[in-house]
Amino acid sequence: xxxxxxxxxxxxxxxxxxxxxxxxxxxxxxxxxxxxxxxxxxxxxxxxxxxxxxxxxxxxxxxxxxxxxxxxxxxxxxxxxxxxxxxxxxxxxxxxxxxxxxxxxxxxxxxxxxxxxxxxxxxxxxxxxxxxxxxxxxxxxxxxxxxxxxxxxxxxxxxxxxxxxxxxxxxxxxxxxxxxxxxxxxxxxxxxxxxxxxx
Amino acid sequence: xxxxxxxxxxxxxxxxxxxxxxxxxxxxxxxxxxxxxxxxxxxxxxxxxxxxxxxxxxxxxxxxxxxxxxxxxxxxxxxxxxxxxxxxxx
Numbered sequence: 001x002x003x004x005x006x007x008x009x010x011x012x013x014x015x016x017x018x019x020x021x022x023x024x025x026x027x028x029x030x031x032x033x034x035x036x037x038x039x040x041x042x043x044x045x046x047x048x049x050x051x052x053x054x055x056x057x058x059x060x061x062x063x064x065x066x067x068x069x070x071x072x073x074x075x076x077x078x079x080x081x082x083x084x085x086x087x088x089x090x091x092x093x094x095x096x097x098x099x100x101x102x103x104x105x106x107x108x109x110x111x112x113x114x115x116x117x118x119x120x121x122x123x124x125x126x127x128x129x130x131x132x133x134x135x136x137x138x139x140x141x142x143x144x145x146x147x148x149x150x151x152x153x154x155x156x157x158x159x160x161x162x163x164x165x166x167x168x169x170x171x172x173x174x175x176x177x178x179x180x181x182x183x184x185x186x187x188x189x190x191x192x193x194x195x196x197x198x199x
Numbered sequence: 200x201x202x203x204x205x206x207x208x209x210x211x212x213x214x215x216x217x218x219x220x221x222x223x224x225x226x227x228x229x230x231x232x233x234x235x236x237x238x239x240x241x242x243x244x245x246x247x248x249x250x251x252x253x254x255x256x257x258x259x260x261x262x263x264x265x266x267x268x269x270x271x272x273x274x275x276x277x278x279x280x281x282x283x284x285x286x287x288x289x
Contacts, residue, residue, distance in 0.1 A: 013280075016284065018277050018280045018281065018284075019277075021276060021277070021279075021280045022268065022273050022276045022277055022280075025268060025272075025273075025276040026267055026268040026273070029265075029268060029272070030265025031265055034265075051279075054276070054279060055279070055283070058279070058280065058283040059283070100214070100217075100218065101217055101218060102214070102217045104214075107212075107213060107214040110212060111212030111213055111214035111215060112212055112213050112214075113213045113243075113245045113246075116244070116245035116248070117245060117248050117249050117252060119248050120252065120255075121248060121251035121252045121254070121255045122251070124255040124258065124259060133259065134259070134262060134263055137256075137259050137260060137263055138263050138265075141260065141263075152260065156256075156257050156260035156261055157260050157261065157263050157265065159261060162225065173227075177221055177222060177225055177227055180221055180225070181218070181220070181221035181222070184221060184253055184256050184257065184260075185217075185221075185253075187256045187259075187260065188252050188253055188256050191252075191255075191256060191259065192252065
């Protein structure tokens with residue numbers, strides 16, 4: 001297993017360092033709220049669920065055996081709390097929208113681009129532009145269908161591995177990839193429209 | 200399901216390639232399919248840009264930092280921690 005990026009913070013929290021706890025909270029609070037919101041009916045309930053999860057983390061951190069990464073453990077606690085608080089049954093994960101990720105009219109009958117993507121990938125490497133569209137991408141992630149948002153947030157924003165995401169959300173790797181594909185494809189469209197016509 | 204439209208054993212066309220991009224990046228394509236995908240990229244004028252854009256999206260999302268704690272929220276976490284420590288001590 002790769003080294004846990006929160007290993008040091010976890011040790012400090014155990015040793016009584018309140019600043020380390022605030023640091024962990026700062027790192028994960030936004031993502032936890034966003035995930036909890038998908039399970040419960042209101043933002044207020046989501047905040048309660050996240051608060052309970054943090055209390056669960058503090059109670060359990062002395063016994064946390066580091067068999068998984070801290071973040072996998074943390075998000076598992078969160079999702080379990082959210083499921084008990086929420087009404088939604090999440091055992092099976094239907095994929096919300098199954099149309100093609102690029103509009104069919106962009107291809108000729110043989111399946112070759114007739115309206116190819118306008119090039120912009122290279123521009124993204126420029127740090128300045130990236131900073132400008134960072135807010136836009138966060139907003140776009142927020143607008144993704146629930147399950148796509150969960151997977152994209154955990155994988156691409158928080159940097160969890162596919163194995164970690166599957167453990168946290170209790171979904172298969174194939175399912176995880178479908179959700180990731182659809183989520184990223186939508187972000188591509190949104191960000192593309194910032195540069196051109198978003199095809 | 201659009202993802203099943205891919206028929207093994209023949210060349211990949213652009214419409215299929217865009218559906219295979221994530222599996223490709225995740226290293227989840229079976230070897231033969233991966234080879235056909237890469238063969239398509241090698242001669243297609245447009246799909247390499249599409250792949251680059253999907254990579255750019257991953258990079259961009261990785262640079263997003265979820266909102267920092269407000270000072271008030273930070274205080275809340277510190278006091279939660281102190282209450283927990285006090286409970287532990289009893």
